[in-house]
Amino acid sequence: MKIDKQKFPDTDGFFGEYGGKFVPETLMYALEELEDTYSKLKDSEDFKKEFYADLSDFVGRPSPLYYADRLTKHYKSGKIWLKREDLNHTGAHKINNTVGQILLAKYMGKKRIIAETGAGQHGVATATVAARLGLECHIYMGAEDVKRQSLNVYRIKLLGAHVHAVDSGTATLKDALNEALRDWVTNVDDTYYIIGSVTGPHPYPMIVRDFNSVVGFELIDQSKALFGRMPDAIIACVGGGSNAMGAFYPFIDKKETRLIGVEAGGNGVSTGEHAAPLNDGSPGVLHGARSYLMQDEVGQVKDTKSVSAGLDYPGVGPEHSWLKDIGRAEYVAINDQEALDAFHTVTKLEGIMPALETAHAFAYLDHLPKDFDESTNIIVNVSGRGDKDINTVAEIDGIKF
Amino acid sequence: MNRLRKKLDHLISIKEKALVAYLVAGDPDLDSTLDLMHLFVKSGVDIIEVGVPFTDPIAEGPIIQKAHDRALKNNISLPNIIKLVEDFRKVDDSTPIILMGYLNTFSFHKELIDKSDQHGVDAVLVVDIPGELSISSYGISNPNIDSISLISPTTSQERIEKIAKNGSGFIYYVTLRGVTGSSNLDVEEINSNIKKIRSYSDIPTLAGFGIKSNEDARLLSEYSDGIIVGSSIVDMITKQSESRNFDRIGEYLRGLKNAIL
Known part of the structure; x- marks a missing residue:
């Protein structure tokens, strides 16, 4: 079987039976807004030029x-x-995605950036691009991970971002994601959520993969x-x-x-x-x-x-x-x-x-x-x-x- | 016609607003939950929403999250909750019961949910499925069980129409951007959105999230067919979980019911 990789995800965000958008109703509009913005920008020459210039000169x-x-x-x-x-x-590779998503945030006029992080690499990569654009940034991190990755916690703080230690549930990455989603539900009008992996609701798995x-x-x-x-x-x-x-x-x-x-x-x-x-x-x-x-x-x-x-x-x-x-x-x-x-x-x-x-x-x-x-x-x-x-x-x- | 539709029709016919009260099954334990459900009804509650605990309840604020955690420590899962509803029905066969939770636990127990009307359940509310879909999209379809859809302040006009036309039981209007238990109600926005919903659908619209005081309740009931109260009740349950003396909750609920009369 020849796989046409361009066809995935489908218009509802599914890869076969996987993916989709299973979120509280309040976030549906934010996901639609993101999907619209991304589908308009991803093939635009200006956007691509800016993204690749950042990958070359900022990321290396x-x-x-x-x-x-x-x-x-x-x-x-x-x-x-x-x-x-x-x-x-x-x-780490995490910066490739954050450089791309911060551009989406900029085009969408969002003033506030949030992200979850496990090892802290995505937190650092997000705080870095937010600092570069002077945007307010909040990083959610499991309390357990804050302990294991204290060096990255300090790096994130040096970059001017706020670190929120999450002690609910197992106090690791999944709980950081829960808390970031709750922040997003609450501040959805002015906040861009930079998800750090090919996870989460559509269109994130596609966007993170593409970048x-x-x-x-x-x-x-x-x-x-x-x-x-x-x-x-x-x-x-x-x-x-x-x-x-x-x-x-x-x-x-x-x-x-x-x-x-x-x-x-x-x-x-x-x-x-x-x-x-x-x-x-x-x-x-x-x-x-x-x-x-x-x-x-x-x-x-x-x-x-x-x-x-x-x-x-x-x-x-x-x-x-x-x-x-x-x-x-x-x-x-x-x-x-x-x-x-x-x-x-x-x-x-x-x-x-x-x-x-x-x-x-x-x-x-x-x-x-x-x-x-x-x-x-x-x-x-x-x-x-x-x-x-x-x-x-x-x-x-x-x-x- | 199931208990939920019967109850809402009746309330509308006598021009009363519905008071819906939420608790988490198994917090602090299942016996207390059963007692609380009966106390709710005695105190003027029209419809009971039973929270099904989940490890990752992304729509809940800290008060309800912690209640989920406590219930999970008691190993509460859907089979126990169905049994709880059966026990409740031995005494009360008229108060509608809605199960509220997350798709992963519901889809794990598809067959149980599909037959849950036989055990006394009237409706299911799945917080993390898009409003224009219903539980039938996930293989759970039983005409006796309503699938409650949510509409929020950020729902687009186009989707309000789809969701309103697709909903059954009632439309749950989420009154604010945020998780359960947040504050800052924007009454004008609420009023205008509920009007939109009503232009597309004849089923009742109830308002929830962020209702704490009698004044909140009174204000929102003016624009809706009823109100849903959760976090403030769960907070009181939490505070009384040592003594198991829930009398104050009864008073609180009677106050809310009087405020919306």
């Missing part, structure tokens, strides 16, 4: 595709290439230039799934490229203590969209467990659920310990310290398919750098500063 794109010689020798299963999203301004798919489009050109063909596999970590979706999307109709998403296995998928809905969840509705979800036997959302705050989320972007069901992408899980080991391995072998989220993608290099050999070209999407995780890793290693 294109990010390199870098040959990881020592990792290649270490794993002996194929040539390993790293897409260096960690080199972006603010240290971040600059990653995948660069990969097409870089692959041709560096090894003369399309890659055999792209590996990316999946929490909500925006870095993976940005890398995967331009390859959906390129069947020679295997798309491998790596979820957070926490203490191991079989223990039930993880954040891997595509591996061990079922379809449900959370935060405005239908998608795979970690839920119990009565439809309540389950607690998640992951060493990485950015992957610690019970849901996943609807397009990933669709790609899983149609068999176009494969989704695996890596547990906390494997990710921590990979964090150290990559840091020592390549001099690149990956974010703990990204370390999950690297850890999969230990499980590469048997039919991969030295002629195989494998791309790992290095979604972010690990500076923010130093406190977490040190604590696990028993080190006190």
Whole structure:
């Protein structure tokens, strides 16, 4: 079957049976307004020019595709290439999306910006673009994550944004999203909500994917230039799934490229203590969209467990659920310990310290398919750098500063 | 005709406004919820809205969120709530009951909801589905169970028309931009929007969100067919959850009912 990726989502915001708009009525008009604005702007030359100029001069794109010689020798299963999203301004892929969405906010005349954040990278990326335009900015973050990611909390504050610690529910990313949605319902007239992943109600999963798919489009050109063909596999970590979706999307109709998403296995998928809905969840509705979800036997959302705050989320972007069901992408899980080991391995072998989220993608290099050999070209999407995780890793290693 | 439509028709015929009161099932426990439901009716409440707890209630303010959390700690789920309604019906077979909650829990128990009229449920209100859709869009269709649609101050003219024509039971007009329990009612906006809704639909329009005082209640009842009160009741339940003495709630509800007479 040939997939026409342009056809998804459909006009109601669905990827197959996933996606949609499941929000309180008050937000429907805001979603329609956003959809209208985006459909008018996305093909306008002025908008594209402004977006690509910001990606180049403010973010520092294109990010390199870098040959990881020592990792290649270490794993002996194929040539390993790293897409260096960690080199972006603010240290992760998240800035690609916020640069785009802040332009939408500007065109819509919104004066107030809100966002949720898990690891803090999206919070930093949002506070950064809001600061640049002088817009009031509020970041919602689970109280638990405020503790684990204190460095990013301070960065957000330095950028002039307000951080709201959310202690309802499990006090992590999903609760931050709940609170951001409540803020939006209340201040819907003057507020733009920059969602940080390919999650939430339509049109967000589409918009975030589109802005971040600059990653995948660069990969097409870089692959041709560096090894003369399309890659055999792209590996990316999946929490909500925006870095993976940005890398995967331009390859959906390129069947020679295997798309491998790596979820957070926490203490191991079989223990039930993880954040891997595509591996061990079922379809449900959370935060405005239908998608795979970690839920119990009565439809309540389950607690998640992951060493990485950015992957610690019970849901996943609807397009990933669709790609899983149609068999176009494969989704695996890596547990906390494997990710921590990979964090150290990559840091020592390549001099690149990956974010703990990204370390999950690297850890999969230990499980590469048997039919991969030295002629195989494998791309790992290095979604972010690990500076923010130093406190977490040190604590696990028993080190006190 | 189910209890809800019968009740609303009756109230309109005697030119009275409906008082709808909300509580969360299982907060502080199911026995108290049952007692409170009977107390509601004794205190002048016409229709009871029973909140179905959910882990991620995005439309709720902090008061009702915490009630959901407490109910979830008591392992309250739809099967217990249906049983609660059955128990209530042993004593009261006329007061309409609406279940209010989120799509994930309802769609998880589709069959139970589909047959819930047999257990005494009259209507379902799903907060997170777009107003022009109803529970039948999600595979739950039973003509005896009304699907209450919401219209808010931000709903476009075009959608007001669609939702008003599609609604059953009554239209729930959300009186403000915000979560449950917020403040700042804009009476002129409310009046003009309810007029619009009435131009498209004959079913009653009730107003909710942000009603705290007798004065709020009186004002909103002038423009609507009735009012819905939630957070202020849940707040009183929370404060009395140790003593389980809910007499003040009875007084509060009688005050509201008198204010809208």
